[in-house]
Amino acid sequence: MYKTAFNKVSVVGLGYIGLPTAAVIASRGVEVVGVDVSQHAVDTINQGKIHIVEPDLDMLVQSAVTTGKLRATIEPEPADVFLIAVPTPFSEGFKPDVSYIETAVKKIAPVLQKGNLVILESTSPVGTTEKISEWMSEIRADLSFPHQNSEQADIHVAHCPERVLPGYVIQELVTNDRVIGGLTPQCAEKAKDLYQLFVKANCIVTDARTAEMAKLTENSFRDVNIAFANELSIVCDKLNINVWELINLANRHPRVNILKPGPGVGGHCIAVDPWFIVDSCPDEARLIRTAREVNDSKPEFVINKIRKVAEAFKQPKIALLGLAFKADIDDLRESPAVDIAQKVIQEKLGDVLIVEPHIKELPDKLQAGHVKLVSLVDSFAAANVIVTLTDHSAFKQVKPSILHEKVIIDARGIWE
Numbered sequence: 050m051y052k053t054a055f056n057k058v059s060v061v062g063l064g065y066i067g068l069p070t071a072a073v074i075a076s077r078g079v080e081v082v083g084v085d086v087s088q089h090a091v092d093t094i095n096q097g098k099i100h101i102v103e104p105d106l107d108m109l110v111q112s113a114v115t116t117g118k119l120r121a122t123i124e125p126e127p128a129d130v131f132l133i134a135v136p137t138p139f140s141e142g143f144k145p146d147v148s149y150i151e152t153a154v155k156k157i158a159p160v161l162q163k164g165n166l167v168i169l170e171s172t173s174p175v176g177t178t179e180k181i182s183e184w185m186s187e188i189r190a191d192l193s194f195p196h197q198n199s200e201q202a203d204i205h206v207a208h209c210p211e212r213v214l215p216g217y218v219i220q221e222l223v224t225n226d227r228v229i230g231g232l233t234p235q236c237a238e239k240a241k242d243l244y245q246l247f248v249k250a251n252c253i254v255t256d257a258r259t260a261e262m263a264k265l266t267e268n269s270f271r272d273v274n275i276a277f278a279n280e281l282s283i284v285c286d287k288l289n290i291n292v293w294e295l296i297n298l299a300n301r302h303p304r305v306n307i308l309k310p311g312p313g314v315g316g317h318c319i320a321v322d323p324w325f326i327v328d329s330c331p332d333e334a335r336l337i338r339t340a341r342e343v344n345d346s347k348p349e350f351v352i353n354k355i356r357k358v359a360e361a362f363k364q365p366k367i368a369l370l371g372l373a374f375k376a377d378i379d380d381l382r383e384s385p386a387v388d389i390a391q392k393v394i395q396e397k398l399g400d401v402l403i404v405e406p407h408i409k410e411l412p413d414k415l416q417a418g419h420v421k422l423v424s425l426v427d428s429f430a431a432a433n434v435i436v437t438l439t440d441h442s443a444f445k446q447v448k449p450s451i452l453h454e455k456v457i458i459d460a461r462g463i464w465e
């Protein structure tokens with residue numbers, strides 16, 4: 050049992066971030082009430098089960114629910130801390146959609162009490178933490194908020210972005226450093242007290258805007274570096290240079306470390322968050338915008354290669370290896386591999402054999418007449434064109450010499 054000033058924590062949004070966070074806090078002996086708009090999520094959790102895939106989460110949730118430390122509900126109730134982990138996608142024109150945050154905050158405002166701490170964990174455009182303070186004050190004129198009278202406010206508000214890696218969430222929630230941005234220094238210190246309950250790494254305080262920008266910067270840094278590699282692959286193709294050999298050679302320089310090119314950038318973080326910076330500073334964030342455009346153009350480059358190769362066959366049989374957006378996971382969200390597969394199917398470039406060892410059936414949008422989900426071995430037996438789209442470990446183990454009669458488009462550089 051840990052000694053803490055927080056007796057009851059409410060986690061709003063029980064998805065990939067909220068549920069593990071709720072379970073870890075509950076495992077420290079604190080009462081946790083999870084709030085979600087999904088009745089299915091609430092019912093599943095209250096049975097001690099989970100509705101998402103994350104290693105070790107099932108045991109943690111089961112134990113927290115059994116010991117009475119964790120329960121879920123649709124309607125918010127009073128607590129000492131409210132931790133918000135709802136989605137922040139982008140809408141038409143790559144505009145950040147903070148409506149989930151606004152709805153969540155307006156729902157908790159009526160149950161707020163003097164002394165409460167509200168923490169925004171969702172990845173958010175700069176200025177959102179201040180906005181949530183304003184939204185709450187519109188509903189609770191009887192309370193004071195940090196954007197109004199600074200240190201004396203009744204409610205404390207902070208932003209603490211999440212940077213866990215899916216598949217390692219339970220471990221990284223405890224071992225990753227946390228950046229904690231308060232609307233005031235006091236808000237930051239109060240939030241730090243909460244995180245120190247379960248974080249073994251450094252909890253570093255700053256202001257809310259810097260914390261918001263820190264998260265967006267991390268993912269934009271990755272995106273820009275991947276875009277450099279992807280642009281190199283397109284340039285090298287035109288100049289008839291093997292990009293994989295080129296990058297290996299350039300990386301011999303002691304201060305050069307070029308990433309690997311691929312078929313594009315997927316997932317719901319790196320492909321999304323840089324747009325939040327571009328939206329805030331459209332004239333200034335030129336490099337960040339261009340990186341997004343370069344990465345978003347890469348699937349079309351791969352499709353073009355497939356078109357050209359397929360033309361040479363009377364009966365093209367195209368094996369697409371991998372649908373997930375990165376290696377060794379089953380997550381197909383925003384995956385460029387799925388977009389490429391969809392285009393190849395729509396354009397009827399040939400019979401399509403999809404190999405994705407991490408799923409049991411194809412997503413609806415890839416269900417069509419001449420498309421099959423097959424094993425790696427079966428794809429090699431049948432295909433005359435092989436395209437690598439995800440660098441799953443199972444694919445890396447293949448010796449390319451066994452594929453000498455096939456045309457290979459190695460968009461991931463697995464066999465280079």
Ligand SMILES: NC(=O)c1ccc[n+]([C@@H]2O[C@H](COP(=O)([O-])OP(=O)(O)OC[C@H]3O[C@@H](n4cnc5c(N)ncnc54)[C@H](O)[C@@H]3O)[C@@H](O)[C@H]2O)c1
Pocket residue numbers: 061062063064065066067084085086087090134135136137149152153170171172173211212213214215317318
């Ligand atoms: N998943 C990751 O790996 C990851 C990593 C870092 C940051 N993030 C960020 O964390 C935030 C949450 O992401 P996630 O992956 O957990 O999303 P998710 O879609 O898995 O879960 C969000 C949950 O919030 C619920 N919800 C939506 N509106 C609600 C409301 N008004 N009140 C209560 N619940 C509501 C949904 O039903 C869902 O269960 C996002 O901003 C995301 O960008 C995610």
